[in-house]
Amino acid sequence: MECKIKIEKGKHLELLTLMNRIRLFEQIAEELFLHGEVPGFLHSSIGQEASAVGVCAAIGIDDYMATTHRGHGHVVAKGGDVNRMMAELYGKVTGYCRGKGGSMHISCRELGILGANGIVAGGIPITTGAALSAKMRGTDQVAVSFFGDGASDEGAFHESLNIASIYKLPVLFVCENNHYAESNPQAKHQNIKDVAVRAKAYNIDSVIADGTDIMDVYQKTLTAVEQLRKGNGPILMENKCYRWSGHYVGDPAVYRPKDEPLEWKTNRDPIKLYAGFLMENKIADSKELEAITEQETKRIWDAVEFARNSDDPDLTVAMEDVYA
Amino acid sequence: MECKIKIEKGKHLELLTLMNRIRLFEQIAEELFLHGEVPGFLHSSIGQEASAVGVCAAIGIDDYMATTHRGHGHVVAKGGDVNRMMAELYGKVTGYCRGKGGSMHISCRELGILGANGIVAGGIPITTGAALSAKMRGTDQVAVSFFGDGASDEGAFHESLNIASIYKLPVLFVCENNHYAESNPQAKHQNIKDVAVRAKAYNIDSVIADGTDIMDVYQKTLTAVEQLRKGNGPILMENKCYRWSGHYVGDPAVYRPKDEPLEWKTNRDPIKLYAGFLMENKIADSKELEAITEQETKRIWDAVEFARNSDDPDLTVAMEDVYA
Amino acid sequence: MPRSMTYRDALREALREELIRDERIFLLGEDIEDPFGGTYKVTQGLTEEFGHDRVRNTPISEIAITGVALGAAMTGMRPVAELMYVDFAGCAMDQIMNQIAKMRYMSGGQVEAPLVIRTQQGTGRSSAAQHAQSLEAMFAHIPGLKVAMPVTPYDAKGMLKAAIRDPDPVIFLEHKLLYNTTGEVPEEDYVVPLGVADVKRVGTDVTIVATSRMVLHALDAAEILAKDGISVEVVDPRSIVPLDQETIFDSLRKTHRLMVVHEAVERNGWGAELCALVMDHCFDELDAPVKRIASKNTPVPFAPVLENFVVPSVEEIVAGVKDLLV
């Protein structure tokens, strides 16, 4: 891990805090799901925290972001309130979407979060539209679209990158290549190693980052966003990473070689790597780091309490928001 | 124009005959359309004859081919009977589709013509499926998909090339880049000059041919088809060409620079170029060439007579073929 | 002062006036820019006036057209997207049905999707199976969408303005055979609100509810039937979502006989929904079963004789009304 730019200690700790918050949110939600407390599906992003936090740290609250079924991490990284997130997972009226969206549809207007999406690649054109809107309104906002390696096989991916290139839109397409599309390993769903090569089909720039190395992701995103704000057109970023869990909570992921997750967990844990870096460089000591974990653990359990104590939506809520 | 392989005179004349047949079919159909004799839409492929004939000459009757709204040339090149084609344009029961398809839906089962298509890029996945079928049945058939530069922006293009690459299918994707998608010049619909670069996104081979030079198209297709039959996976071929007429018959094409069509017609007329080549190399003399034009002119007017004299489909035909 | 103008010009005038009124509005679609001005020339002249930024061509990418419109609508713009033919909605159906229609709901009301998808549908030009469908029933089945189907230039202009100003996504279905029809259109700004039916002809014996071009067929049939002393009321719902049920039911309460006519295929078409609504609300008012007249359950054939045969004709409507009265 390498940091070539000046980053304040506070910023470092903030990044690590967010990574911990994501990890703990996912771990605890997973546990609650397996206990039957949380309905629906859950897709955990454990192992991909560096990508979420590294990218979102490089953009502002005014910038737009859209994500996928595996979106908790991105929402947290963009500043999402874990109380409202957890409540949404529980289907409670205090959730971001008043319990009508659930895990796969969390959005937050004030934070520029255009929404998770249950349709693979479904959010990519939408983010592209947000970028067009920013450009037409003459702001310097950018839009970030998160999606997976599998999503890059969808027609929606192709059409979005092409139109963004033609219109020179300030959109960062972030492919989190975790090497699997559900049960299908990358080599079985696309005949390329780097999704980034697909940028050539649209004559746009691309950049590959180590998605387990937050400093790498963060610095490369800063550079990319600078380009976007200059009006140089869209960029395709590929963050190589790995999802530790199954595709959804409950999936035993028998389709993976046994030692593969072990290898990533042991040697490429984004949080362990970053914590190690901070300690090695004497930016923080282990006490400080433990304090963060403790604080975030408490924060998530508080969120669980908040969700548990929240009300179910009133039945009338079901009939609202179909039309204005 | 260059011919590096041995081609019999008879073959040369056959190719020129087909090119003439296409040109005359389009010219006469256009005229009849403007006189109100032919209903619906017509999309003329004049100027693109070398691509149609050069490609189809390199495959056999058993091989599959699917095309687009601009498909008359491909059907003729694959061996289509102009009587049945013209009758289809007239909506007569003697047409290939008994008058139910029209210009945009001509197909011919016996000739492996899977159909023209009214949906841009709609035929690409279908051709891909035919290639999968050939592979699974263990034949050495290949499948050729014709489409335009505009079609390469559709999601269907992307998904088809990706899956063909993964499955290593014997499919030749032939993009006839005539530099316009309806009224939209290529530079306004895709930020690339060569559609062929898109092959990189799927890690497949590509080849660019001069779509006004039948010898170039033919020889490159032969090589490509050889690769396909060896099981080396799909290839993206791009034939650079130009449509002389408007997008559809009746479109004055005011969106093009005035001298652009003139330039192509004068200097890059595929038929003139080929005829010149045959004469220069003493393969045929002008008399022989004139005889071909005469014969084909008669053939097309005979087709018109055939169509005119054919019956409208009985009304009961409308209710047939919805289900088996 | 009303002037006579074509349906096409009325639509263009609506777009133009709205583009002037609100700078958040922009148009996007295939081949809509000048000098081409759209396949049916509705947008002709608008690029020249408003520039390529606000009237923008897209690649042939229906997913992108609709998805980009949605993203823009969610972030403060008011896009009017054009799908060249309604049939191409097939290419964009995920964005239409899973994203655009549901965004407000899934977000718990946080976001709006104020956008219009203008498109045209229908038969009559030998456009064959992939360019001549009528798909309003599909859209009506998707909660979250509004569905407009104007028949006159007056309605076209007023409803397009209403659609553009609407906070919800509206599928705006023009008809390819109507562009050259003419009618009176006021000079002043006006809006025809969605969800307000129009009694296009007053009558007492039978109510015909017809949509889009079939309103014209119904009016022609009414004229013929009048000669036989049969008085037909023609009700045009104008939008089928929202639907002005009351105007339809009021007419039924007067005539006690109802026919519904549309150009979409009969099976699971919108006429079925109207039958069901009448069952629910006005069963006792019926002196005869509701009569559906719709296209036959086939793809649209190319040959003009066949195309004419599968689509409802004035004669079929005339005969159907007589059936209803025996």
Next chain:
Amino acid sequence: MPRSMTYRDALREALREELIRDERIFLLGEDIEDPFGGTYKVTQGLTEEFGHDRVRNTPISEIAITGVALGAAMTGMRPVAELMYVDFAGCAMDQIMNQIAKMRYMSGGQVEAPLVIRTQQGTGRSSAAQHAQSLEAMFAHIPGLKVAMPVTPYDAKGMLKAAIRDPDPVIFLEHKLLYNTTGEVPEEDYVVPLGVADVKRVGTDVTIVATSRMVLHALDAAEILAKDGISVEVVDPRSIVPLDQETIFDSLRKTHRLMVVHEAVERNGWGAELCALVMDHCFDELDAPVKRIASKNTPVPFAPVLENFVVPSVEEIVAGVKDLLV
């Protein structure tokens, strides 16, 4: 000898037996290969038995899945494609509606498209707006498609075999809440032909026509109503295209009261079509208006309380039947 087995296992057995019977058959879809065996595990074990050639994973590319299936079907194969959720049909709608459904017609009968699209739909697992729709009415509106909706393991197996052997494209709609339900399934080869309704319970007072999982609700309601001395006949059309109208009308001619229940949203749902058909053919048999019970006109909400609320319940059916009888 009938054995009790789950809906899932019955479907798998149908696939397995057909894969053995006819080597032109192959399966394609996302994540259907072993060891994963499909999201709902219907295809589990089949790759091991038949290999990756005949049971093949695809990229996440619904256009390709359906389009490739069509191309293969047109050239001698008999593909069974899987869309993981019916909602994803939005991504493939062009291929489904403009290509697959219309290919035979557009070619003037030259080609066939003998393929099956297996998918699952419905609510009950808090899957929210993009994973819980019921879209049979959309498919039924597209001439050229057949639409199957089995509820029991017996029907599931027999109808899947019929669908695979059918010369036309069939949209085969499983229900996500039915996979673990059990029922008797014979050991011998059998087929349940499409277009043959099944009277799932005989009764005399009211006819309920219900589809898919709603058949179970209707049977539960009938049980409850029986205690009040109300005799309900439950008719399951099993496929809505083709539709066995006669069995439904025969039942109506006996009971003179009809309810239709489905899980798709009410507006322009299949229940509307049934109302219209009854209008056309059996109006005089009706002692009361046909009653529709269907999901409310909203996207499917996530929260279990809300999801339950928008979908028809047994209680609603019971109350509805009582209404029909007053």
